[in-house]
Amino acid sequence: MSKPKVATCSLAGCFGCHMSFLDIDERILQLVELVDFGPSPINDLKHFTDRCRVGLVEGGCANAENVRVLREFRTHCDILVSMGYCATSGGIPAMRNLVSMEECLREAYMEGPSVHNPTGRVPGDLELPLLLDKVRPCHEVVKIDYHLPGCPPSADAIWAALCALVSDAPIELPYQLIKYD
Amino acid sequence: MDTEVRQITSDACRAFANDGTRLLDILHEIQRRLGHVPPDAIEAIADCTSLAPVRVQQTLAFYAFFSDRPLGKVVIRLCDDVVDRMWGYDAVRAAFEKALGIPMGGTTPDGMIGLQRTPCIGMSDQSPAALVGTTVFTRLTPESAERIVAGLRAGCQPAELIEKCGDGNNAHTLVRAMVRNNIRQPGAVLLTEGERGAAIANALAMSPAEVIRTVKNARLRGCGGAGFPTGMKWEFARSARGPRKLIFCNADEGEPGTFKDRVLLTEHPNRVFAGMTIAGYAVGAAEGILYLRAEYAYLRPFLEDILARRRADGLLGNAIRGKHSFGFDIRIQLGAGSYVCGAELALLRSCEGGPGEPMTRPPFPVQSGYLGCPSVVNNVETLALVTKILESGAPAFSELGEEGCSGTKLLSLSGDCTRPGVYEVPLGTPLRDVLDMCGGGDARSVLVGGASGRFVGPALFDRLISFDDLSTGGAIIVFGPQRSVPEIVELYSHFFAEESCGYCAPCRIGTVLLRERLGRIVRGTGEPADLEYLEELGDTMKATSRCGLGQAAPNALLSSLKNFRPAYEELVRSDPDGFKRAFDLDKAVTQAGEIAARLSIRGQEVAL
Structure with a gap:
């Protein structure tokens, strides 16, 4: 029987959740036994070739590209997990929701103290994804099945959740794994 | 400076x-x-x-009626309540905006006239209504709106623009309002004539403890909505320690759809003041404060005159009715446009000169309220009933209710009914009878208790108006078959989000989330999961909010989700791909596209 597939992505996040994921240390050997990988920054695959059992999503949606990737994950994954604070609540990137888009782009591309931009314009290259009016947590864009809290969730928490999801076992996250104060 | x-x-x-x-x-x-x-x-x-x-x-x-910038020499505050929306608010608003040449919320360039919206001003039986300065205009039409603007432009005072005064004391020289009482059914107690001074004479002939016992025997309960036994409240205050005690009359009738206190204050103010005086005698208080909502400021000169007459006649002041051991006086505290001040703890805070943020209970106000003094807060109607009980005795009152209830209740009927107005019915009357009385036989849904009340459908029309069954502070709003329950609930959700004082998180955040999610549903982008979300959110708000506002804000939502679920289910559907229907990518990137001089159409981008 083929192994269940797992896909991961990092949207508007810092890759911290993926770093935390890699903190499973030697359990990575078990992981290889347990699952195959679909698209993920870990194997640098960009596109789905077939369905995945579990999709782990780091980061919220700050731009149109984030939305495209997230929707692709929703379409191809049976179970979608928002992993970490940015995915579940918007996190640090969502702090820009307190500033107007105009002010935000002006500061970033024109008036910031370290900006050198002789054109005086906001870049409009079609390769650059457009920003959303507000940064959104993933569940405002697609249906999310599970939320894994933490900034980042610990390796133990990610491991416990992932093992349970790929083996259809009940998820047991002891208080110590999801306590953050 | x-x-x-x-x-x-x-x-x-x-x-x-x-x-x-x-x-x-x-x-x-x-x-x-x-x-x-x-x-x-x-x-x-x-x-x-x-x-x-x-x-x-x-x-x-904090208060909506204060402003730190000039809004205009005269401010028109157009009442924007659900019932006004039913009877032509949109057309009247458009007429005001056109005649003034400014949008809602604006001020004319010459600084003369401002246009603001305001929640229910207590005129639901004669809506659409507006306050112009402190003058009330009712049954507005686009034509009358134009006339008002033309009159103001011609330099008239708002009061000069009233064409015809209302009935009863509305035509009194100190009131001169076009407001109508619409007393449709005078009952056995409140809306009948009585002899001024008789109740106080009877009370003073008893000991304070006997007065409290009489009120207890009458089984009188608070008419503001909570239904707390009045006698018990007085007893707590009487036994509380403190040299200074106060009686508050809560005339901050802000619950959308309620207006019965306005009618009592217009037609029977003596009875209300007598009730405060009797409460003062029973509790051992020498001061009373009538907290009058700013929307009713037009009644103030009239009420001040009544107080002056009572002082002159020995019914207020030192040595009331010659009894040297008992002095009591009343002053009027005008509110400033805040719904939450109808909650007793917020009301007391407001009387202390602060923002109307409810304080934590305990201590209860009867122990430590206004400035730390034992304070009794009673509703207008409750105090008027006290006077009648002392006038004709506890048995006469308690016999009046039906089905084991005691006394009568004033109801404010409005909405889709042919005879909106004030009705006095025995407690224990079935809702169906009330609907028949007011010509609301076509009702498909009824909001019992106003914006913070419960939505009931025909299956529950045989339930009884009483404290223990369908409890209401007085408001009953009737909706016919042409009205959408989710839309009504959504409109009220704006009211609560605006009126939340912001002190506690469940109410401050909950009311906004509730409005946002209901908005999705009525705009047609809601999903079945949103209904569960709303139920969970509503339950959390009820359980964890600090005061009645946040606890009651989800009532209409939760009861309608229970009693009118199909109406919601009709509006929601899930997306087969698992994408959120409320998220519109094109709309979300529009602004960024404009700034970067790019255009995105359905994900296909073209350079401008």
Whole structure:
């Protein structure tokens, strides 16, 4: 029987959740036994070739590209997990929701103290994804099945959740794994 | 600093003995003279009253009827309640905007007239209605809106624009309002004539403990909505320690759809003041404060006159009815446009000159309320009933109710009914009978208890109007077959989000989330999961909010989700791909596209 597939992505996040994921240390050997990988920054695959059992999503949606990737994950994954604070609540990137888009782009591309931009314009290259009016947590864009809290969730928490999801076992996250104060 | 501002401010403060607890009165006075409260005045008030400037600022910012910028010499406050929307609010609003040449919320360029919206002003039986200054205009039409604007432009005072005064005391020289009482069914107790002074004479012939026993025997319960036994409340206050005790009459009738207290204050103010006096005697209080909502300011000169007459006749003041051991006087505290001040703890805070944020209970106000003194807060109707009970005895009152209930209840009927107005019915009357009385036989849904009440459908029309079954502070709003329940609930959700005082998180955040999610549903982008989300959110708000506002805000939602679920289910559907229907990618990237001079159409981008 083929192994269940797992896909991961990092949207508007810092890759911290993926770093935390890699903190499973030697359990990575078990992981290889347990699952195959679909698209993920870990194997640098960009596109789905077939369905995945579990999709782990780091980061919220700050731009149109984030939305495209997230929707692709929703379409191809049976179970979608928002992993970490940015995915579940918007996190640090969502702090820009307190500033107007105009002010935000002006500061970033024109008036910031370290900006050198002789054109005086906001870049409009079609390769650059457009920003959303507000940064959104993933569940405002697609249906999310599970939320894994933490900034980042610990390796133990990610491991416990992932093992349970790929083996259809009940998820047991002891208080110590999801306590953050 | 502007010397005129300083002069007016110090005059206003001096008029209230530089007393910081009279901050609402001070702000009212400054606003009356200047049209707003300028920043300079805040510093000056702080100097005069020894309040911190930030305290003054806080109070000023809290109340809707105060403004720190000029809104216009005359401000038109158009009542934007669900019932007004049913009877032509949109057309009237458009007529005002057109005649004034400004959008809602604006001020004419000459600074003369401002246009603001305001929640229910207690005229649901004669909506659409508006306050122009303090003058009430009812049954507005686009034509009458134009006439009002033309009159104001021609230099008339708002009161001069009234064409015909209402019935009863609405035509009194000190009122002169076009408001109608619409007393459709005078019952056995409240809306009947009585002999002035008789109740007080009877009360003074008893000991205070006997007065409390009489009220207890009548099984009188608070008519503001909570239904707390009045006698018990008085007894707690009587046994509380403190040299200074106070009686408060809660005339902050802000619950959308309620207007019965307005009618009582118009037609039977003596009865309300007598009730306060009797409460004072029973509790051992020498001071009473009537907290009058700012929307009813047009009644103030009339009520002040009644108080003066009562003083002259020995029914208020020292040695009432010649009894040297008992003195009691009443003053009127005008509110400033805040729904939450109808909650007793917020009301007391407001009387102290602060923002109407409810304090934590315990201690209860009967132990430590206004300025730490034992304080009794009773509804207008409750106090009027006290007078009738002392007039004709407890048995006569308690016999009146049906099905084991005691006494009668005033109801404010409005909405899709042919005879909206005030009805006095025995407690225990079935809702169906009430609907028949008011010509609301076509009702498909009824909101019992106003915006914070419960939505019931025909299956529950045989339930009884009483404290233990369908409990209501008085408002009953009838909706016919053409109305959408989710849309009504969504409209009320705006009201709660705007009126939340912001003190506690469940209410401050919950009311906004509730409005946002309901908005999705009525706009057609809701999903079945949103209904579960709303139920969970509503339950959380009920369980964890600090005061009645947040606890009651989800009532209409939760009861309608239970009783009218198909109406919601019709509006929601899930997306087969698992994408959220409320998220619109094109709309979300529009602004960024404009700034970067790019255009995105359905994900296909083209350079501009």
